[in-house]
Amino acid sequence: MTNASAPLGEFDRITRYFKPLAAGFPGARGLRDDAAVFGVPPGFELVVTADAMVAGVHFFPDDSPGDIAAKLLRTNLSDLTAMGAEPLAYTLTTALPRDVGEAWLSAFAAGLGEDQARFNIGLAGGDSVSTRGPITLSVTAFGLVPAGRALPRWGGVVGDRLFVSGCIGDAALGLEIAYDRLTLDDAAAREHLLRRLRRPDPRTTLGPRLIGLASGALDVSDGLVADLGHLCEESGCAARLDAASVPLSDAARGVIGDDPTRLALALTGGDDYELLFSAPDRATPALMALAESLGVPITAVGWLEAGVPGTVRALDQRGAPLALLRRGWDHF
Incomplete structure (x- = not known):
């Protein structure tokens, strides 16, 4: 007799949990083989990215499994769309402590399934191991881009205008709330900022439409100033960032107010x-029309300029330099 309570x-x-996620992607071969097999349509190239998340570093150990799954997949989708690619498939590696039970796995798989349907991507395979350390998760994502048209980081030139999608700063303020370093009486604003931390919104409809319009692109993961520095360094130029033009959500604007430290x-x-x-x-004009048609805000926030490659001048509304203690996140 089988022990129903046995793990x-x-x-x-x-x-039980991962084969259903692979059912819609033929290249996964039902997860019955050692590897996936799939081709690239004529006229396209494969874009490949990989990102890992570790409990206690990229998410809180008590975050909901659905939120963890969403953030894991969406951060990789953000890398794809930053190069103009449409999502195709992904592989998943899970390193889980033995005390992670089926309830966690079920909710995690359900979160992946919801986002697979939302972003039209399928599971192609992966690996599952145990660990004595914290939960560690990794996705390798594959996307398709027209041959020779992938958006690079290094394509910007002096005189180009700089743009960002959506709003900036919500996740950073949400992290302050999660660490109990920021208290908000406005429950709706608090929930908005936490949701943006836990479930980012990759601009998968926008990225592919930037081909032919954008000269250089990347996603904002390490911080706007830091990532702008990466774009500038690769493009061999400097940048002026007009901080007053950076788009903020109502929730973020209410928190920041006139506080330069919170703006930084x-x-x-x-x-x-x-x-x-x-x-x-x-x-x-074409970018503004695109923003309206997709329902994705696009805001001009500065210019590329001549200067030491990688240098970013962040200026306030009076044109004075902002005091920034750091540029952004660095794992090491």
Whole structure:
């Protein structure tokens, strides 16, 4: 007689929780082989990215499994769309402590399933191991881009205008709330900021439409100032960032007010997963029309300029330099 309370083994876990996620992607071969097999349509190239998340570093150990799954998948989708790619498939590696039970796995798999449907991507395979350390998760995501048209970081030129999608700073302020370093009486604002931390919104509809308009692009993961520095360094130029033009949500604006320290946090805190890109000024009307058609805000926030590559001048509304104690997140 089978013990109904006995924990599932590795292959039973795969069968119950992960095979259903692979059912819609033929290249996964039902997770019955050692590897996935799939081709690239004529005229396209494969874009590949990988991101890992570790409990206590990228998420709180007591975050809901659904939120963890969403953030894991969406951060990788953000990398794809920053290069103009449409999502295709992903592989998943889970390293879980033995005390992570089926309730956690079920909710995690359900979160992945919801986002697979939302973003039109399928599970192609992966690996499942145990660990004595914290929960560690990794996704390798695959996307398709027209051959030779992938958006680079290094395409910006002096005189290009700088744009960002959505709003900046919500996740950084949400992290302050999660650490109990910021208290808000406005429950709706508090929930908005925490939700943006836990479930970023990759701009998958926007990225592919920037091909032919943007000259250089990347997503904002390490912080707006830091990532702008990355774009500038690769493009061999400097940048002027007009802080007063950086788009803020109502919740973030209410928290920041006139506090320059909180504004600096919003500009450098990271985890926004919005798109940051350069484009010739003549592309501005087309970009504004695109923003309206997609329902994705796009805001001009500065210019690329001559200077030491990687240098970013963040200026306040009077044109004075902002005091920034750091540029953004760095793992090391």
